[in-house]
Amino acid sequence: MPLGPTSSAININGSTVSDPAPGVPRTPTNITIHPVALFSILDHYLRRTDTQDRVIGTLLGTRHDNEVEVRSSFAVLHSETDEQVAVDMDYHRTMYDLHHKVNPKEVIVGWYSTGSNLNTYSALIQNFYSQETGPHQAIHIAVNTGVEEGQEAGVKAYISSPVGVSPKPENCVFVPVPVELRFHDAEKSGLDLLANTANLPSSTSSQPIADLEIIENAVQSVSDMLDRVLAYVRAVLAGEKKGDPAIGRYLMNTLGASTEDLEKGGFNASLQDTLMISYLANLVRAQAEVSSRLALTAAS
Amino acid sequence: MAATSMAAALAASLPAPSAVSAAPAPTYEAIPASMAKVIDIEADIPLTCVQLDGLVVTKIIKHAREAVGATAHGLLLGLDLDGILEVSNSFPLPHHAGEEDEKSAKASARHQASMLRSLKEVQADDSVIGFYQATTLGAFFNQTLVDTQAIHQEKLRHGGIVIVHDLSQTARGNASFRAYRLTAAFLDAYKKSNFSTSSLMSHRLTFSSILEEVPLKIRTNPLLSAFLGTLTETRAGALPSAAGGSTTGSALEPTFSVLDLGTGGVTRNLEQIVEAVDNYRTEEGNLSYLSRQIARERAKAENYVAKRKEENQARVAQGLAPLPEEDVSRLFKIPAEPSRLESLLLLGQIDAYGKSLAGSASTGLVKMYATHAGSEI
Numbered sequence: 179m180p181l182g183p184t185s186s187a188i189n190i191n192g193s194t195v196s197d198p199a200p201g202v203p204r205t206p207t208n209i210t211i212h213p214v215a216l217f218s219i220l221d222h223y224l225r226r227t228d229t230q231d232r233v234i235g236t237l238l239g240t241r242h243d244n245e246v247e248v249r250s251s252f253a254v255l256h257s258e259t260d261e262q263v264a265v266d267m268d269y270h271r272t273m274y275d276l277h278h279k280v281n282p283k284e285v286i287v288g289w290y291s292t293g294s295n296l297n298t299y300s301a302l303i304q305n306f307y308s309q310e311t312g313p314h315q316a317i318h319i320a321v322n323t324g325v326e327e328g329q330e331a332g333v334k335a336y337i338s339s340p341v342g343v344s345p346k347p348e349n350c351v352f353v354p355v356p357v358e359l360r361f362h363d364a365e366k367s368g369l370d371l372l373a374n375t376a377n378l379p380s381s382t383s384s385q386p387i388a389d390l391e392i393i394e395n396a397v398q399s400v401s402d403m404l405d406r407v408l409a410y411v412r413a414v415l416a417g418e419k420k421g422d423p424a425i426g427r428y429l430m431n432t433l434g435a436s437t438e439d440l441e442k443g444g445f446n447a448s449l450q451d452t453l454m455i456s457y458l459a460n461l462v463r464a465q466a467e468v469s470s471r472l473a474l475t476a477a478s
Numbered sequence: 479m480a481a482t483s484m485a486a487a488l489a490a491s492l493p494a495p496s497a498v499s500a501a502p503a504p505t506y507e508a509i510p511a512s513m514a515k516v517i518d519i520e521a522d523i524p525l526t527c528v529q530l531d532g533l534v535v536t537k538i539i540k541h542a543r544e545a546v547g548a549t550a551h552g553l554l555l556g557l558d559l560d561g562i563l564e565v566s567n568s569f570p571l572p573h574h575a576g577e578e579d580e581k582s583a584k585a586s587a588r589h590q591a592s593m594l595r596s597l598k599e600v601q602a603d604d605s606v607i608g609f610y611q612a613t614t615l616g617a618f619f620n621q622t623l624v625d626t627q628a629i630h631q632e633k634l635r636h637g638g639i640v641i642v643h644d645l646s647q648t649a650r651g652n653a654s655f656r657a658y659r660l661t662a663a664f665l666d667a668y669k670k671s672n673f674s675t676s677s678l679m680s681h682r683l684t685f686s687s688i689l690e691e692v693p694l695k696i697r698t699n700p701l702l703s704a705f706l707g708t709l710t711e712t713r714a715g716a717l718p719s720a721a722g723g724s725t726t727g728s729a730l731e732p733t734f735s736v737l738d739l740g741t742g743g744v745t746r747n748l749e750q751i752v753e754a755v756d757n758y759r760t761e762e763g764n765l766s767y768l769s770r771q772i773a774r775e776r777a778k779a780e781n782y783v784a785k786r787k788e789e790n791q792a793r794v795a796q797g798l799a800p801l802p803e804e805d806v807s808r809l810f811k812i813p814a815e816p817s818r819l820e821s822l823l824l825l826g827q828i829d830a831y832g833k834s835l836a837g838s839a840s841t842g843l844v845k846m847y848a849t850h851a852g853s854e855i
Binding site: 216220324377390463 | 529530531532533535536537539540543544566567569570571572573589592593596599600601602645648649650651652653654655656675678679682683684685686693694695696697698699700701702703704705706707708709710733734735736737744748751755818821822825826828829831832833835836837839840841842843844845846848850
C-alpha cells in the first residue's frame with residue numbers, strides 16, 4: 179500500500195542479507211505509520227505561524243527487528259533562519275515525558291517534517307534525534323501536504339547514513355525506506371467514517387449512523403463487485419477477452435465457499451437463537467424500565 | 479439567517495476567536511462587527527451541536543483500543559462558536575490503578591496542566607471543554623463519569639460535555655461517538671447529594687433522564703479531506719521491491735467486517751447482562767435491608783411516643799403533672815434514607831447492555847436473511 183508518489187529508489191531488503199551480530203541494532207527496512215501520527219502532523223501544519231515554512235516534531239512508536247512502527251507524534255518548536263536552526267529541546271523532553279506516562283510502550287523513533295526538501299538543517303536535526311534514539315537509528319518522515327502547487331501529497335520515510343571522509347553532523351545521506359499506513363482492524367471503521375465524511379461536500383456528517391445503513395452500503399458495494407466480475411466472466415466466455423488463469427483461481431477460491439452448513443437446518447437453528455436473544459434483550463430492557471418507574475412510586 | 483451562517487463559516491476559518499473568547503489576556507482585541515453575533519464571551523448562546531474533528535476521532539479510537547482492560551479517558555480541547563462546540567484536539571490522561579487516590583489525582587492535575595501549557599506553545603487549542611470515555615457494549619453509566627461531569631459542569635464554559643466512544647461498535651464496523659451532558663434535574667439532585675425516593679420523585683429521575691444527548695457531527699478540515707482523498711485513490715504501486723512483486727491499491731482498502739456473521743460478541747454481552755443484573759440485585763438487597771432497618775427504628779420510636787402519651791393521659795387523670803415530651807430523635811437513631819443513585823446507574827447499565835444486544839440481534843437477523851437469500855440463488 180503506497181503512501182505517496184512513486185519513487186525510483188531501489189529498496190534492498192536486509193532480511194535476505196546475513197544477519198548482523200546480536201546486540202547490534204538493525205537498520206530499519208520497513209516503516210509503518212499510524213493514522214493518528216499522520217493526522218497530528220497535518221493538524222500541526224495547519225496551526226503553524228505565518229513565518230514558518232515547515233513544522234517539525236517527534237515520532238513515537240515501537241521497533242521490532244528491522245521494522246519501525248510509528249504510532250503517534252507530537253509537535254516540537256523550532257526556528258529556522260538563514261544562519262541557524264534551533265530546536266526546543268526542553269519542550270521535546272517535557273512532551274516526551276508526558277506521552278511516556280500515558281503510553282510507556284512508545285519510545286522516540288525519529289522525527290517528522292512537512293514539505294519534501296531535505297537540507298543541511300534536516301541533517302542537523304537528524305543528528306540530534308539520532309542521539310535521542312541511540313543505539314537505534316533515527317528515522318525521518320517527510321509529509322508533503324500537497325498544498326503547494328505542482329506537488330503531490332504523500333509520505334516519505336528516510337534513514338540517514340554518514341557521508342564523507344570524516345563524518346560531520348551536517349553531512350548525511352537520506353536513504354529512502356518504504357512506508358505504509360498501518361492500523362488495527364478494529365480502527366478501520368473510524369477511518370472509513372472519516373473518508374466518507376471527507377467525500378461529502380460540507381465535510382461534516384452527523385452521528386450516530388444506523389447499523390443497517392452501513393450494512394446496506396457494504397452489500398451494495400459487494401453487489402457492484404459481483405456485477406463487475408460477472409461482466410468479466412461473460413466477456414471471457416464469449417471470447418471477447420482472454421481469460422487470466424490467476425483471476426480464475428481467485429474466483430474459484432472466493433466463490434466456491436461452502437454454504438452447506440447453512441442450508442442443512444443451520445439457518446433455522448441460528449434464526450431461533452437470534453430471535454431468542456432479541457426477545458431476551460427486549461425483556462431485560464422492559465424490566466429495567468419497569469423497575470426504574472417503580473422506584474419512583476412512594477413506599478406507603 | 480444566511481448572514482449568520484456566513485459569519486459562522488468565516489469565523490470557523492479564522493484561528494482568532496480563541497484569543498478573543500478564551501484567553502484571559504489583559505488587552506482584548508476588538509471583535510469585528512461581522513463576528514459580534516457569534517462570539518459570546520459570557521457563554522450566553524446555548525449549545526446546539528458538538529463538532530468533532532477528524533484528528534480527535536482517530537485519537538480517541540487509538541487510545542480506546544490500546545487501553546484494554548482499563549477504561550480509557552482523556553480531555554477534549556476546543557472552543558465554542560455560535561452554539562457549535564468545536565472539538566479540535568484531545569489528549570489521553572494516564573490511568574492510575576486505584577491506589578492512593580489523593581496522590582494520583584494530584585499527578586493527574588499536574589499532567590493536565592503541563593500538557594495544556596505545552597500545547598499552547600505550538601498554537602493548539604488549550605481550553606478544556608469536556609472529556610471522553612471509552613466504553614464497551616454501550617454501558618458507560620458509572621459513578622466516576624457522573625462525578626467528573628458534575629465537576630466539569632460547574633467549572634467549564636457551557637458546562638462541558640462528555641463524548642462516549644463505543645469500542646465494540648467500532649470493532650463491528652460502525653464507529654460510534656455520542657455526546658452527552660447531565661440534565662438540570664439530575665444536577666440539582668446531585669448538588670443536594672440527595673437521591674432518596676422522594677427526591678427522585680420530585681425530580682422525575684430515571685436512568686434515562688440522567689444524561690441528555692447533544693447532537694454530534696464529525697468534521698474533517700479541508701487539508702485532511704484532501705489528504706484522505708489521496709490516500710483512498712487507487713494507483714499503481716511503487717517500483718517492484720527486491721522482495722516482492724508490484725502492488726496496486728490504495729492505502730485505505732475497503733473492508734467488509736460489518737458483513738461478518740460471527741456472533742462472538744453476543745456471549746460476552748449476555749455475560750455482562752447477567753453480571754449487571756446480579757449487581758443490581760445485591761444493591762437492591764442492600765437498599766431493602768436499609769429500608770427495613772429504618773422502618774424498625776421508626777416503629778420503635780413511634781411506640782415509645784405512644785406509650786409516653788398514654789402514660790401522660792393516665793397521669794393527668796390522676797391529677798399529676800405530665801412527664802415532659804422527650805426528644806425522640808435523640809433517643810432513637812433513625813438512619814438516613816439510602817441513596818438510590820447506585821441502583822439507578824446499575825439499571826442504566828442493564829438497559830444499555832440490553833440495547834446493544836437487541837441491536838446486534840436485529841442486524842444479525844438482517845445479515846442471516848441476506849446470506850440465506852444469497853445461498854439460494
